[in-house]
Amino acid sequence: MAGYEKFRSITVVFLILCVSRLINAEEADACTTTFSNSTGSIPVTKFQPGINCTWRFNLTSNASIYINFKHTFSIGLGAALQILNGDNKPIATLTGPQDEFLAVITKPDNATIMFQNGNSPSYFGMTYSTTKCSQTVSWDAATIRSPYVPVDSGSVSCQYTIKTDNASFPFLSFSVFDFTKMTMEVFGKKSPASSSSDDLLKNLTGQSSRPDDIMSFANTMTIQLTLPLAQKQTGFVASYASVSQSCSGIYEIGEETPFFIPPFGNYSNNLDCRGMAYLNDTMKQRFSLTLILNSLDLGDDYDTIVVNDGGSRFSPALTTWKRGTTAGSVLVSSTGKLWMMFKTDETQTGRGVHFTVRPQGKPHVGRNANLWIFCANSFCDLLALAYVQPI
Numbered sequence: 001m002a003g004y005e006k007f008r009s010i011t012v013v014f015l016i017l018c019v020s021r022l023i024n025a026e027e028a029d030a031c032t033t034t035f036s037n038s039t040g041s042i043p044v045t046k047f048q049p050g051i052n053c054t055w056r057f058n059l060t061s062n063a064s065i066y067i068n069f070k071h072t073f074s075i076g077l078g079a080a081l082q083i084l085n086g087d088n089k090p091i092a093t094l095t096g097p098q099d100e101f102l103a104v105i106t107k108p109d110n111a112t113i114m115f116q117n118g119n120s121p122s123y124f125g126m127t128y129s130t131t132k133c134s135q136t137v138s139w140d141a142a143t144i145r146s147p148y149v150p151v152d153s154g155s156v157s158c159q160y161t162i163k164t165d166n167a168s169f170p171f172l173s174f175s176v177f178d179f180t181k182m183t184m185e186v187f188g189k190k191s192p193a194s195s196s197s198d199d200l201l202k203n204l205t206g207q208s209s210r211p212d213d214i215m216s217f218a219n220t221m222t223i224q225l226t227l228p229l230a231q232k233q234t235g236f237v238a239s240y241a242s243v244s245q246s247c248s249g250i251y252e253i254g255e256e257t258p259f260f261i262p263p264f265g266n267y268s269n270n271l272d273c274r275g276m277a278y279l280n281d282t283m284k285q286r287f288s289l290t291l292i293l294n295s296l297d298l299g300d301d302y303d304t305i306v307v308n309d310g311g312s313r314f315s316p317a318l319t320t321w322k323r324g325t326t327a328g329s330v331l332v333s334s335t336g337k338l339w340m341m342f343k344t345d346e347t348q349t350g351r352g353v354h355f356t357v358r359p360q361g362k363p364h365v366g367r368n369a370n371l372w373i374f375c376a377n378s379f380c381d382l383l384a385l386a387y388v389q390p391i
C-alpha cells in the first residue's frame with residue numbers, strides 16, 4: 001500500500017505539472033466539444049475554477065455509449081460532474097476524489113456530460129466507446145465498481161480486466177455487494193497447477209451476500225458482469241491489491257492437507273501476503289478449521305500478521321500478531337474459513353511466521369446433552385503427522 005500511495009501522489013503531481021500550462025487557452029475549447037464519432041475522449045485535464053463545461057453527444061447511431069473515466073481523478077470542492085442520459089435524467093453525479101468508474105448511456109441522442117466548476121481545481125478525463133463496456137486497470141491497487149446505469153429496458157454487459165505486474169497476483173475483496181439480479185463470473189488461474197488463465201474462479205451469479213475474497217494465480221483476473229436495467233441496484237464495490245506471489249493463495253483444506261503459509265525462512269521486505277483457507281461444505285459439517293501458531297519471528301513492529309474469521313478482508317478480526325507474540329496459540333474459525341494477511345515494511349526482516357492450518361474434528365453432542373464425544377480422534381492424529389511443505 002505504501003508503494004501505491006507514493007505512486008499515486010507522483011501521478012497527481014505529474015498530472016498537475018503536465019496540464020497546468022495548457023489550461024487557460026484550451027480549456028474553453030475542451031469544454032464545448034460535441035462528440036459525433038463512435039469513439040472519443042476528454043483528455044485528462046486540470047480544470048481551474050471558472051468555466052462550466054458541457055459535452056454533448058450527437059452520434060449517428062442509437063447504440064449505447066460506454067464511458068470510462070480514467071484512474072485517478074478528482075472533482076474539486078464545490079464542483080460536480082454529471083452524466084445525463086438523452087432524456088435529461090441523471091445517470092451519475094460525482095463529487096470529490098474518485099478512483100475510476102464506468103457509466104452507460106442508453107439514450108445517446110442529446111446525452112451530455114456536465115461539469116459544474118467549484119472553488120478548487122478538478123482533474124479528470126475519459127474515453128468512450130459504443131462497442132464495448134469494459135475497463136482495464138493495471139495499478140498496484142485500485143477500486144472498481146459496478147457501472148453507473150440508467151433505469152431502462154434491456155441489459156448491459158461489462159467486462160473488467162485487472163492486471164498486476166509479474167511478481168504479483170490480483171487479490172480481490174468486495175466491500176459492497178448488493179444485487180437483486182445479475183450474472184457475474186470471475187475468471188483467472190485457479191491454482192498454480194492450472195494451465196489456463198481463463199478458469200472460472202467464482203460464479204457469483206444470483207448471489208446476494210458478500211462474496212469471499214478471490215485470487216488469481218496469474219497476473220490477470222477478469223470479471224464479467226451483466227445487469228438488467230429494469231430497476232436500480234446498488235451493485236458492487238471491490239478493491240484489489242497486488243499481492244506477493246511467494247506467499248499468497250487461496251486453498252481448500254481437504255482431509256489430508258493441513259498446510260502453512262507463508263514459507264518460513266528469512267522473509268523479504270515490502271511483502272503483502274494474503275491467504276485464505278477454507279473447508280468445503282461437506283467438511284464444514286464435521287470439522288472446524290484451526291490454526292496453530294508454531295513459531296513467530298518478526299523483524300520490527302511494523303511487520304504484522306492479521307487473521308480474520310471468515311473468507312474476506314472485511315470479515316471480523318480474530319487476532320493481530322506482532323513481534324513478541326509467543327508461539328502455541330490456537331485459533332478456531334467459526335465459519336470454516338480463515339483469512340490472513342502478512343505485511344512487511346521496507347526495513348528489517350526475521351524468520352517469519354510458521355503456522356499450521358488443519359481441520360479439527362468437531363465435538364458431537366450425544367444422547368445426553370452434557371456428554372461431549374470428540375469424533376475422528378485417530379483421524380486427527382493422522383492429520384497432525386501428514387506433513388505439509390518443506391522449509
Ligand SMILES: *[C@@H]1O[C@H](CO)[C@@H](O)[C@H](O)[C@H]1NC(C)=O
Nearest residue numbers: 033034035036037039040041
Ligand atoms: C471524429 O473523427 C474524425 C476523423 O477521424 C476527426 O477528424 C474528428 O476530430 C473526430 N471528432 C471528434 C469530436 O473527436
Ligand SMILES: *[C@@H]1O[C@H](CO)[C@@H](O)[C@H](O)[C@H]1NC(C)=O
Nearest residue numbers: 050051052053115116117118
Ligand atoms: C456554473 O454553474 C453553477 C451552477 O449552475 C453556477 O452557479 C455558476 O455561476 C456557473 N459558473 C459559471 C462561470 O458560469
Ligand SMILES: *[C@@H]1O[C@H](CO)[C@@H](O)[C@H](O)[C@H]1NC(C)=O
Nearest residue numbers: 034036056057058059060110
Ligand atoms: C448533429 O449532427 C447532425 C449531422 O449528423 C447535424 O445536422 C446537427 O446539426 C447536429 N446537431 C447538433 C445539436 O449539433
Ligand SMILES: *[C@@H]1O[C@H](CO)[C@@H](O)[C@H](O)[C@H]1NC(C)=O
Nearest residue numbers: 059060061062063107108109
Ligand atoms: C434514436 O432513437 C430515438 C427514440 O427512439 C429516435 O427519436 C431517434 O430518431 C433515433 N436516432 C437515430 C440517430 O437513429
Ligand SMILES: *[C@@H]1O[C@H](CO)[C@@H](O)[C@H](O)[C@H]1NC(C)=O
Nearest residue numbers: 086087088107108109110111
Ligand atoms: C435533441 O436536441 C435537438 C436540438 O435541441 C432536438 O431537435 C431533438 O428533438 C432532440 N432529440 C431528442 C431525442 O430529444
Ligand SMILES: *[C@@H]1O[C@H](CO)[C@@H](O)[C@H](O)[C@H]1NC(C)=O
Nearest residue numbers: 163164165166167168218219
Ligand atoms: C512480464 O512477463 C511478460 C510475459 O512473460 C514479459 O514480456 C515481460 O517482460 C515481463 N515483465 C517484467 C517486468 O518482468
Ligand SMILES: *[C@@H]1O[C@H](CO)[C@@H](O)[C@H](O)[C@H]1NC(C)=O
Nearest residue numbers: 183184185200203204205206
Ligand atoms: C454461472 O451460473 C449461472 C447460473 O447458474 C449459469 O447460467 C452460468 O452458465 C454459469 N457460468 C459459468 C461460466 O459456468
Ligand SMILES: *[C@@H]1O[C@H](CO)[C@@H](O)[C@H](O)[C@H]1NC(C)=O
Nearest residue numbers: 253254255256280281282283
Ligand atoms: C470436500 O472435501 C472432501 C475432502 O477433501 C472430499 O472428500 C469431498 O468430496 C469434498 N466435498 C465437496 C462437496 O467438494
Ligand SMILES: *[C@@H]1O[C@H](CO)[C@@H](O)[C@H](O)[C@H]1NC(C)=O
Nearest residue numbers: 264265266267349350351391
Ligand atoms: C537468515 O539470516 C540469518 C542471518 O543473516 C542467517 O544466518 C540464516 O542462515 C538465514 N536463514 C535462511 C533460511 O535464509
